[in-house]
Amino acid sequence: MDCPRYSSRTCSSGAAVNLTCSEPLRLVGGASRCAGTVEVKHRGEWRRVVKAYGFWDLGATAAVCRDLDCGSAVSGGERDDFPQSRVWEIHPYCVKKFTVRECVTDSSSSEALEVVCSDLLNRPIISLSVLDGASEALPQGVRVKPGSKFRVKCSVEPQFPGGSFQLLSPTVNLTQNHTLPAVNHSAHFLFSDTGPAHKGNHLQVFDHAFSSQSHALQLHVGGQGQRRR
Incomplete structure (x- = not known):
């Protein structure tokens, strides 16, 4: 009954309900639950995990991310600066076919596996901020006066150096899509002479390395108090 997550289906009275528990697997010491040192609970004991033999590649890392429901693999590798202790040893080829728990054996080592998903x-x-012109806050988005100059700021909490932001506008004109490198974890997209082409754009920002998406920003073009179609 201690499942972190479960799946079920509607059934008749008296019928059984199937539960599927998540793997006793975790990543510790990282920036979130999807990054850090791999640990597995086996035979009632949590231990860090080391590679038995073979090459630990992104395929093996992806298997760990899969069991954690953490998306795709970003990086994975070994560290050897831990105190010598009892660990769980796993074979990279095994985790690609089975769950991590099914691939562990008892061992002792000063190494560990580090994974980022x-x-x-x-x-x-x-x-959005208007630099030259007028704007009006709406329940959904912002209305900007035609001819105004405005700026869209995209930012993310500091976690990693570098990266880039992409501002997407679902219009026929593909030139409305812009990409800028991250500077101090942010980017500024400038627009001048606002016109009908900007109207109704849902502007979204992504960091290319990890594909994280912001909320949509609805932009309306028209005078304050006016309703334009």
């Missing part, structure tokens, strides 16, 4: 990046923040 894609569900790690914080959600970016998107905002």
Whole structure:
């Protein structure tokens, strides 16, 4: 009954309900539950995990991310600066076919496996400010006066160096899509001479490395107090 998650289906009175528990697997010491040192609970004991032999590649890392429901593999590798202690040893080829728990054996080592999965990046923040012109806050988005100059700021909490932001506008004109490198974990997209082409755009920001998506920003073009179609 201690399942972190479960699956069930509607059934008639007196019928059984099937529960599927998540793997006794975790990543510790990282920025989130989807990054850190791999640990497995086996025979009632949590221990860090080491590679038995063979090459630990992104395929093996992806298997760990899969069992954690943490998206795709970003990086994975070994560390050897831990105190000598009892560990669980796993074979990389095994975890690609079975769950991590099914692939562990008892061992002793000073090594450990470090894994980073894609569900790690914080959600970016998107905002709009008018530099020259007038704007009006709406229940859904912002209305900007035609001819105004405005700026869309995209930012994310500091976690990793580098990265880039992509501002997407679902219009026919593909030139409305912009990409800028992250500077101090943010980017500023400038727009001048606002016109009908900007109207109704849902602007979204992504960090390419981890594909984290912000909320949509609805932009309306028109005078304050006016309703334009």
